[in-house]
Amino acid sequence: MILIDSTIWNAAKSKRDRAHELAKKILEKTMGGAHGKPLVTDYIVDEVLTWLNARATHELAVETADFFFLSDQVEVIKVDWAVLREAYEFFKKHDFLSFTDCTTAAVAKTKGIKDIATLDEDFSKLGFNVVGGKV
Numbered sequence: 205m206i207l208i209d210s211t212i213w214n215a216a217k218s219k220r221d222r223a224h225e226l227a228k229k230i231l232e233k234t235m236g237g238a239h240g241k242p243l244v245t246d247y248i249v250d251e252v253l254t255w256l257n258a259r260a261t262h263e264l265a266v267e268t269a270d271f272f273f274l275s276d277q278v279e280v281i282k283v284d285w286a287v288l289r290e291a292y293e294f295f296k297k298h299d300f301l302s303f304t305d306c307t308t309a310a311v312a313k314t315k316g317i318k319d320i321a322t323l324d325e326d327f328s329k330l331g332f333n334v335v336g337g338k339v
Contacts, residue, residue: 205239205240205241205243205315205317205319206234206239206240206241206242206243206317206319206320206321206335207243207244207245207248207308207311207312207317207319207320207321208231208234208242208243208244208248208278208320208321208322209248209305209308209320209321209322209323209324209327210248210251210252210255210304211223211227211322211323211324211336212227212230212231212234212321212322212323212336213227213231213244213248213252213268214227214252214255214256214259215227215228215323216228216230216231217252217256217260217264217268218256218259218260218264220260223323226323226336227323227336230321230335230336231321234321234335235277235278239319239321239335241279242277242278242279242321243278243279243280243281243311243317244272244278244279244280244281245280245281245282245283245307245308245311246280246281246282246283247283247304247307247308248304248308249269249272249280250304251304252268252272253265253268253269253272256268281311281315283307283310283311286314287307287310287311287314288307288310290310290313290314291303291306291307291309291310292306293310294306294309294310294330298326298329298330300326300329301326305324305326305327308320308327309327309330309332312332317332318332318333319332319333319335320332320333320334320335321335321336322334322335322336323336
């Protein structure tokens with residue numbers, strides 16, 4: 205299993221992003237099953253669609269939403285109250301993480317997920333295996 209962070213989705217979908225080619229390769233590899241079942245959280249879906257709608261185009265955001273909502277290629281994990289409480293603990297201890305990143309870390313921790321596809325090296329500071337790396 206691998207969690208795919210919003211940084212990968214955003215860069216892979218936005219051709220203007222400086223990490224576009226790298227993110228596209230990482231997304232293709234992870235979606236191809238190189239690390240097991242690809243996963244996202246509902247918070248990541250929200251973050252990706254909001255970012256694409258604001259910084260790319262509405263059409264691209266809708267196309268990506270169609271993929272998340274109509275495809276079974278990626279599993280969407282709902283962040284529940286227990287995960288939010290765990291995320292809150294991460295948030296209190298790590299000032300370098302957004303709250304959404306804290307929910308990602310909390311889901312990974314509670315589900316025993318070691319790999320996170322991301323362009324954000326901060327996850328490695330928490331002991332996760334970062335697939336992707338900094339651009």
